[in-house]
Amino acid sequence: MTERPATPPPANTAPVSRSRYEREKRARYEAEQFLEAKSRELYQANSALRKQAESLEDAIRQRTSDLEAARIEAEAASAAKSIFLATMSHEIRTPLNGVLGMAEALNDTPLTPAQRDMLAVVLQSGRLLQSVLNDILDLSKIEAGKYDIEEIAFDLKEVVQSVEAMFSLKAQEKGLEFKISFGPEAVGWIRGDPNRLRQILGNLISNAIKFTSKGSIHVLVSVNVEGDGHELVLVVKDTGKGISEEEKIRLFKPYVQSNPAISREFGGTGLGLSISRRLCQLMQGELTVTSREGHGATFTARFRVTPINAPQVLRAEDPEEELKRLLRACPRRILAAEDNKTNQLVLKSLLNGLDLTLDIVSDGSAVLSAWNQAPPDLILMDIQMPVMNGLEATAAIRSAETLRNLRRTPIIALSANIMRQHELEYHAIGMDGSVPKPFRKEQLLSAIVHAFKHAPTAPSSQGD
Amino acid sequence: MGMGLLHRTPPTLQRMGTLVKGIVFVELIRMAETAIGEDAVDQILDQCNLSTDGAYSTVGNYPCSELMQLVEALSNHTGTPQQELQRLFGKWMHEHFVHSYPAFFVDKPDALAMLAAIEDEVHVEVRKLYPDAELPRFETERMGSDALRLTYRSPRPLTDFCQGLVEGCVDHFGQPAEIRRESLPNSEEHACAFTVNLRG
Structure with a gap:
């Protein structure tokens, strides 16, 4: 800071005039004054900066504590919501248990064809109510981070075919071609969560049938080697009405159907895709969609599984x-x-x-x-x-x-x-x-x- | 720290004792020029074999040993004892302060108020401009409405210079005062106390 400047080279050795000397002296004085003024400005700028930094830190501290309070409040609200949902699930399930149980029991008694039709509606409605309740509970569990993915050995083809069986009649009723094919690797047993597989595949096929009025629904099940693991890939392709860019944005958001008119026309909670995507993510995968309005949609779900050898057990009987x-x-x-x-x-x-x-x-x-x-x-x-x-x-x-x-x-x-x-x-x-x-x-x-x-x-x- | 580094270190940073603000050197030379003329001063500067060659800037810091060397040389040249020369220089310096930094003086009712403000007002401002300045400490204690005891402590042997400053301050405010000086023996620094009693 106080380093001495290099001495200027002597330009000539002739004597310096008095006026020249005075001028030099004045110049030096001015330089010193100038330096002092600049030092003061610098000091003041530094002080202002320091003050600003302090007030910024105060603001940050305040904001942090506000956020912390908001977080605590939000967590308390979320915990209260979870408890409420658990309680409600109990309160709703008990009477529903009664309705469905008795309806099933009634089904085993002699009934007239008209009574049997009415009972079928009771059972169907009850199960629909049950599935809506399950959706809400699933999502609240996922959101609370309390959703457990199971690791069970199962026969991939058998599980996929059980889903196929659930929907083939419905597809047939709508006059849709419904076909499931398997990739070369998608055979034998794997370790993963068969119920989540059923849930995701069922949701995608159910949506495809719902939004396709003519044409076909093709499902391709394949297993990819992905890095050091294996990935199960489910591709569900339909020839339905397709999805607009605007609708795609809302597609995976919970409680939001891509178009409010859909809930009136097609029913449903609007939770299915959101749950399916979260489930894929919980299994280190993803659910994506490609679609053009009027040209059908292709949903691709992928998640981690482990191929294993088929266990040597007899098929469980009924x-x-x-x-x-x-x-x-x-x-x-x-x-x-x-x-x-x-x-x-x-x-x-x-x-x-x-x-x-x-x-x-x-x-x-x-x-x-x-x-x-x-x-x-x-x-x-x-x-x-x-x-x-x-x-x-x-x-x-x-x-x-x-x-x-x-x-x-x-x-x-x-x-x-x-x-x-x-x-x-x-x-x-x-x-x-x-x-x-x-x-x-x-x-x-x-x-x-x-x-x-x-x-x-x-x-x-x-x-x- | 090797010799190489020491060699590159500018003389103003070498800790030859402690450092003194350049303004003190500039004003000492200006006073000497006024008293004995430029030629005599040049001669003295040449003889002193100074690390700075006698080129000082008000914004720099320079070894106190050079200041003492200059005081001694000027004393020898003029026959004025060093202590007296320091005191005279203190008064000169005070006049320079009044001229260059009038803001410090305008709101002060008397010399006691000015002396009491050195530590908390003047030095605060000095440190803003020169955070590296090695300033002496001035403790003051009011002894009633017209008396003040000022204690000066510094690693530099400039107690007589300080006395000159105190006298210059009293002169500036115009009210006569009795100044009593008392030395405070201390092995680590130079210290003395001035009791200023206003009269009239």
């Missing part, structure tokens, strides 16, 4: 047949705890005609005393019950078994709470499985079969 076979070998007694009269009736109807004894009690403490008198072969346990809930009753039974060195009675949870965290909780407390409400006959029966097949046949000698 659970009802299997249960019947098990019961022929040995009749069994089932104890059910369910406080809701409608659900009691549903259980009775679903298990009617099977060679088993069904005792129903309506709270946890009644289960405990019934179990004390004579342990059944299986307990179906509702979770939310008065007096003593299902979890408390299960815990009491498990500790009594250990204390008294008794055979372990299989316990299956019956619950409208189907969130994964609940399943884990049930398992931790000693339950052997769970059946979500409203239950389908097939689900209930296969859970019972599974429990019977895995139940210890003799009292556990060491009481482990």
